[in-house]
Amino acid sequence: MERFVVSAELLNHPVFVELLNKSAQEYGYEQKGVLRIPCHVFLFERVLEALSVGGEARDAQELINSISDEL
Numbered sequence: 001m002e003r004f005v006v007s008a009e010l011l012n013h014p015v016f017v018e019l020l021n022k023s024a025q026e027y028g029y030e031q032k033g034v035l036r037i038p039c040h041v042f043l044f045e046r047v048l049e050a051l052s053v054g055g056e057a058r059d060a061q062e063l064i065n066s067i068s069d070e071l
Helices: 008-012 014-027 041-052 057-066
Strands: none
Touching: 008 014, 008 041, 014 041
């Protein structure tokens, strides 16, 4: 497990919303403390990179879709 600081601007992005929905399915809405996202650190870093540097949102979505069974 690793901690990340995520810009609030990214929280409304459709790709990030999908990750948040997966988090709600996995852990529910009663999490205390940090928000946990059920995905591998490497994948999360790649998604953040794709969204933060102005990369194509499609690239981030493809990353998530490619391993959606693991999330």
